[in-house]
Amino acid sequence: MKSDFDDELSFSAAFPLPFRVLFLVALGILGWAANLHGLHLWGIDAAGVLDLSPYETGSGGAYRLTSPLPTAERRKAAPSSSSSSSPSGGGAPHHLPVYRLAGWFAGWAGGAWALYAYATGAGAVDAVDAYKFVPGVAALVALTALACPLRVLHKAQRDKFLTAIHRCVFPSPHGVYFSDVVFADILTSFAKVLGDVWLSVYMLLPGGSLLAQPAQDGLTRWVLPTIMSLPYAIRLRQCLVEYNSPSNTSRRPLYNALKYASSFPVIFLSAAQRIVAADEAWHGEHHLFRLWLLAAAVNSLYSFWWDRSGAASPDVSVRLRPTLLYPLAVYPLAILVDLILRLTWSASWRPDHLWIELAEVVRRWMWVFLRVEWETVKEARPTRSPPPGPRSAGLAADPSEGEAIALECRESYRDPIFETDEFEAVPSERIGPK
Template sequence: MESGDAVSLATSFPLPFRVLFLIGLGILAWAINLHGLHLLGIDASSALELHSGRIFLPTTSPPSRAHSSARVSYMPVYRLFMTYATWCFVGWSFFRLATHSNTILVDAFKYIPAVCSLGVLIALICPYEMCQKRERDLFFQSAARCLFSSVNSPVYFSDVVFADVFTSFAKVLGDVWLSLCMLLPGGSLLSLPSLDGISQWILPTLMSLPYLIRFRQCIIEHRSPTNASKRPLFNALKYASSFPVIFLSAAQRIVVLELAEGKGESVTQESWHGEHPLFRLWLLAALLNSLYSFWWDLTNDWGLNLLKPQPAESRISAPRPLVFPSLHSKAASISGSPDVTQSHPSSSHQVLGGAIYRHQSYPYGLRPVLLYPLPVYPLVVFFNLVLRMTWSMKLSSHLYSQSEGSALMLWLEVAEILRRWMWVFIRVEWEVVKNAQHRSQTSNSTAPEEVELMPSNRSDPMDD
């Protein structure tokens, strides 16, 4: 028996339209990411290799025209979103006008969301020059590279970001399958399809696909001849930790059916069965996955020192004088970003290779080089922690029958897309900072005196 809010949501905003809405939100979030990075002075085109065509949103202008090429990289995505949103909104409006929130008419007009979804699919694979064909083609190229690239091929940073964003749509991927079952003959938009037999494993398998892709990328990175670190293996462990959450949740459906035989059908409406060891094991797996993922975000994806053991003297050690004092007079930034000393004018800095590296005291838990205003980082860390702890709920298919029909699950999916949107800003910023450090090391490796610019986990010093 569906609850009142579940029926209301199913009649006014059924699952197929919710899937289309979340996909559109993801497109808009990515356009804002590219636009925001450009406005903030972060060279996303270089970090994501937009000029090389390795990502699904490339530029079409020569690299020398920095301003226009950056604009080209996000404007096609905005146009794609506007076309997509207009089509979906028109389809949803027709559905609302036809049904008038009448539950009797919902299934009679379910062909409207079916036609709307089919139109999106046709536009996606259309071979003609329409609906930003270049972006659509390169989207398929990036997806194919993530799925089918050789184990001996390199893993580009753009593909890593693409696959990580894909993990935030794991629940949406499962919803695509459920929507298909609803729209086919015999299905209903008012209730979830019954998952029995082998079909009960299709949903968790689809949801685990994005994590399997990132797991594969990590193994490829580990096997690379240029890799001498175990970090890709620990990263692979993070993605592998999501599999127990997904499949233990799917296994609970079987346990619920067994409990229902002895306790009645009412037990199927309960989301928690603490007396069974399987449910406690799922809770432990969800907790470990969330905490490990949160630690990895801060320490490795964002380069922050909050959860990283680090001696105090390594953060406040004073640098040796520069060999070339004239470098101090340059006004420079990291890859086109604003002067990072503006946030903390008391910090000393050195200018090398067109980049500013701050190396004395900095806010606890952050890092010496910050390209955004200081309040951004603690806020993003807080929201990331909260949303990481709730993300495991959306990977748990045994909770669908209790929350799928309500607005709660929809808002949790929206929150995860917003979390990933914030994650991209800091992730790309950290990549730009690392690239600037690497260029500085390379360009100054033949200088007569060595000087340490900022703490590093590597033992070799930077040369000035």
């Protein structure tokens, strides 16, 4: 009878950690394509709500805004009234090139895994480390393709993904785009995957093994939790930028910042268990465990409360939100799934737990639908003086027509963010006659 250790060893040999990272990345790309596709089918203008239009017309002419999310470019033409009223905004659907990119990436990673399985005899333990170069080469080729300057393999989407990372790591001090918020929140769901990347590098280096996690001593033991906390630091900074914005009059961004700040104790206290002596009990006895348990409970419950509150909730209680763009049954189901998966996510802050990481990716995929829908509803509210025209009359209509308003209103009434950095607004071909 096999022990749990033997089962884990066999799983690590058949499906090593580097391939698990590639699998989760492919699933993330596929999930984003499915988000765009689903929103398109429901008639929600994801490109408009996420500010993904490549052009913004001002006094100086037309400017191309580099998209902070990996989605297709819109038509290189001035937006007309007919295209702006269409849910898709005109042009080809945005999800199609992302599906193709996911297909290319999954095909490459799957092919490399098949080659590895064939070479090792379906994951024979004694042959695993002899062929560990296969996942290493697969990951290296994928990174090279991401930064490739040639116009191949959907360069538009690759460039926008790199721009997304750039804007999150080096954000503007003047404000935060809603699309940057969505991207950074997606990164938080990949926090453990980022930790897996660090462990995979150690495993692939000479002297490492795909069958066991590398031993980390001294200060290097804190590198892993630091990497896993980076997405939360990015999101925390975004909340503080929103709170300090001159146009902000609410404390909601500050309360949201507390949610992300509460993640740091959970991450680092979880890592602290590695420094507990082997002869000391960890679960239930050690004081660090009790601190970690308290931090995990505070983080999970506060995050769940914040997601449910009327302050910023995409899937807020139905009684607090009169306008719903999805079927009523979606919302209580989403609340239940969110609570269960949040508690599961916080219960284990160790990387390399594939099923927990997979569950969090699925939770975030579900969350994107609700978050974009909530932003659509907020944009349709008459919180500011809308531009004159038929849309102004639509916003003043009876509240029972809220769903139609949300689907018809396409302008964003959020305050503009003025930038001078060339990676955010660069002159492009002028629309119309010179």
